Ligand SMILES: Nc1ncnc2c1ncn2[C@@H]1O[C@H](COP(=O)(O)OP(=O)(O)OP(=O)(O)O)[C@@H](O)[C@H]1O
C-alpha cells in the first residue's frame with residue numbers, strides 16, 4: 001500500500017515488473033512519483049517484508065524508476081478518487097497536517113507531548129487543533145487549564161456542528177476538542193465506554209467545525225486498539241509520532257504501535273523519547289529509566305528519533321496547573337520547541353515533498369475542495 005495515497009501500488013500503476021529466477025530470487029521494479037520520495041524507505045520495507053514471506057521466495061530486491069508525467073497524472077486522479085472515498089465527511093481542512101501521538105503502553109507521556117507540542121506550535125504563531133481521542137481517560141483539558149464547554153451551532157445549511165474550545169497562547173491558537181469538555185467528570189465519561197468509543201472520535205472529526213489549522217494533533221489512548229484502526233480508516237492521511245521511554249523494555253512495546261500503524265498504512269514520522277534523563281540541581285544527569293530505548297525504536301522502525309524530552313518536574317507541574325512547560329523556559333521547553341521546529345522544517349521538508357505522492361495528495365484534496373473531482377481513468381486523466 002502506498003502509505004500516503006492509501007491504495008495498493010499495483011492499483012496505482014507503481015508496480016512496474018516482477019522477475020523471479022529459478023532460485024526464488026525476486027526482483028521488483030517500483031515506479032515512484034519522484035525518486036527522492038521520502039516514503040521510499042517505507043515502501044521498500046513493506047514490499048520486501050510481504051514478498052519475502054511468500055512460499056518459495058529466497059530473496060527480494062527492489063529497483064526504482066520514476067513515473068512519466070502521464071503516469072503521475074493518473075496517480076493524481078486515483079488519489080483524488082481515494083480521498084473522496086475515504087475521507088467523506090471529515091471536517092479537517094486539506095492543508096492541515098494531521099499527526100497522532102501514540103504509544104504501545106500507557107503513562108509514557110503521550111498527552112504531555114501532545115499539549116506541549118501544540119503549545120510550541122502556538123508560540124510560533126501557528127494554529128493547532130488538539131483532539132483528545134482518549135475518550136474516557138481524557139487529560140487534555142486539565143493539562144491546558146481549560147474549563148470551557150464545547151458549544152454547538154447550526155450552519156447555514158441547518159447542520160449541527162460542535163465548536164472547539166479556543167485557547168490562545170502567544171500569537172498562536174489552540175482549538176481543543178475533548179470528552180472532558182462535554183462531561184463533568186471521568187465517571188460520567190466512563191458511561192460512554194464501549195458504547196461509542198469510535199463513534200465519539202468520528203464525531204470529533206466529522207461534526208466539529210475545525211476551521212483553519214496548520215496542525216491537528218491527536219492524543220491517542222494507550223495501546224493499539226480500535227481507536228487507532230478507526231482513525232486510520234477515517235483519516236488515512238494521518239501520520240504518527242510514537243512516544244516511548246528510554247527503557248529498552250518499553251521500546252519493545254512501542255514497536256507494536258509502529259507495526260499497527262504500518263498495518264493500517266499510517267505513515268510513521270518518527271520517535272519521541274520522553275523522560276530521557278533527569279538533571280539534578282548540581283548538573284549531574286541521571287538516566288532514571290535507562291538509555292537507548294528511543295534510538296533503538298527508531299532504528300527498528302527505520303524512522304528518525306525526533307526528540308529526547310528530559311524528565312523535569314515542570315512537565316508534571318505544568319500539566320497539573322494547566323500551563324504547559326513549553327509556554328515557559330528550561331530544557332524540556334527547549335526540547336519541545338526544537339521538536340516543533342523539526343516537524344515544521346525537517347521531518348517532511350517542502351523540497352523533499354515536491355512532486356511526491358504525499359504532496360499530490362494535498363493537491364488532490366485542494367482540488368476536491370474546489371469542487372473539481374473527477375473519476376480516475378486508465379488513460380491518465382488530469
Ligand atoms: N518529561 C517528563 N518529566 C516529568 N514528568 C513527566 C514527563 N512526561 C510526562 N510526565 C508525567 O508523567 C505522567 C504521565 O504522563 P502523560 O499523562 O502525558 O502520559 P500518557 O502517555 O498520556 O498517559 P495515558 O496512557 O494514561 O494517557 C503525568 O503525570 C505527566 O505529568
Ligand SMILES: [Mg+2]
Pocket residue numbers: 110111112134139219220
Ligand atoms: Mg494520555
